[in-house]
Amino acid sequence: MRYIQGEDRSQSALFPLSLDELIPDDHLVRVIEAYISLLDFEQLGFDKARPKATGRPSYDPADLLKLYLYGYFQRTRSSRRLEAECQRNVEVMWLLGRLAPDFKTIADFRRDNSAAFSATCRAFVQFCRHAGLIAGELVAIDGSKFQAVASNRKHITPKKLKHQEAALEKRIARYLAQLDEADRGEEGESIDRSAVQATLRELQVKKANNQTCQVLMEAQGLVQHIVGESDAQKMRTPSGKFVAYNIQSAVDAEHCLILHHEVTQDGADRQQLEPMAKAAKAELQQSQLSVTADAGYSNGEQFQACEDASITPFVPPNRSVNNQGGGTEFFDRTDFKYEERSDAYQCPAGKMLTLKQMSKGDRIYQATIADCSVCPLKSRCTKASRRYLTRHAHEAAFERMELRMQARPEMMVSRRSIVEHPFGNLKQWLFGNGRFLLRQLKGARAEMALAVQAYNLKRAIKVMGAHQLMALMG
Structure with missing residues (x-):
């Protein structure tokens, strides 16, 4: 018994197949083709949606969008890999009509049409x-x-910069000390003075750049910055x-x-x-x-x-617990009844907490010291001399x-x-x-x-x- 045999590579086909015969009727690329044909690329804001009358012709943005949609379906996002697919993938050949744009053209299309891609998403939502x-x-x-x-190594903060500055100062001091020892003749000819001075200049430039970064971050109010991807x-x-x-x-x-x-x-x-x-x-x-x-x-x-x-x-x-005690043994805000007409809270003992002040929209209420000092429930309410309660600026929305x-x-x-x-x-x-x-x-x-x-x-x-x-x- 033999294995299943393929065709001889040198054999010519009597009836050459067309690309269309190789693609099933319900294939993904046919859906992409039908969808792209619905779009008005000029209205969506695609670059080069209208070809110029002179100069070298550009690629139709419809063809490049087809390529990217197919690529994202197949987990292929790299422009170089998409370029390779154009030259070897029969499905892509059918979709683009055997066009084979280079990776730079493919990459530039994605880079230059961010807003148009978002508009395309919205258009498909309306179709759905x-x-x-x-x-x-x-x-x-x-x-x-x-x-x-960007990676985590590119992440800087004022605290990191200060640590780096301190480390640079220690290294600079160490090299300066070596030069001083050489001047006193304590290390003889063991130090390459020109190499040490070159290293010092490099470290001083790094320290100056570090200090400049600190000043800029402080001036702009930045608490963190990503080098290369701000x-x-x-x-x-x-x-x-x-x-x-x-x-x-x-x-x-x-x-x-x-x-x-x-x-x-x-x-x-x-x-x-x-x-x-x-x-x-x-x-x-x-x-x-x-x-x-x-x-x-x-x-x-x-x-x-x-x-x-x-x-x-x-x-x-x-929401945070509002019990004045840091534990579950004290009454929470839900144990207090709010009376909207008088804008006051009634505590579990029946006493009233009235408005004390407002802070950033929140309302702070307090009981009287006299009421709290004789209250039999005080041990379950607060350790302070009186109970305070905070009502959020949008407390009613929380309750609803x-x-x-x-x-x-x-x-x-x-x-x-x-x-x-x-x-x-x-x-x-x-x-x-x-x-x-x-x-x-x-x-x-x-x-x-x-x-x-x-x-x-x-x-x-x-x-x-x-x-x-x-x-x-x-």
């Missing part, structure tokens, strides 16, 4: 809305850290601290399609609920919206802003949120199943747990927009099927 893939009933919001190009920030992640960007996403609950995403420099999520919720609402073009997020988005001011914009948030309130979460505890389970699916795909499938390839916010936004577009397109194919999706694209 009209196709019935987006319901708009519930949107989940979450953030995740993606590593930047837009990035060192952020805390579950696996440690890395130079990264915080990627925010708003995901529709119907089919886990990403409605809106944003690349931010904020290491925390507390200020992101309102802008992300409003952006999702604008994409959906609805008068009302329900959103859910985890406790990292807990912020009374943001809760109130969402409610004012007809957005109903579902976020677990994350607590009631909503008690009524809908399943929201946290829904949030996890909706928004963590896209991030898992983006990190494992598209980025391969790697980092961005382009520097600064502009570069990170270009890459993330391409990744989100590829994810949404893949998700739409999974839900509807290639044939039905292409039929809708016309």
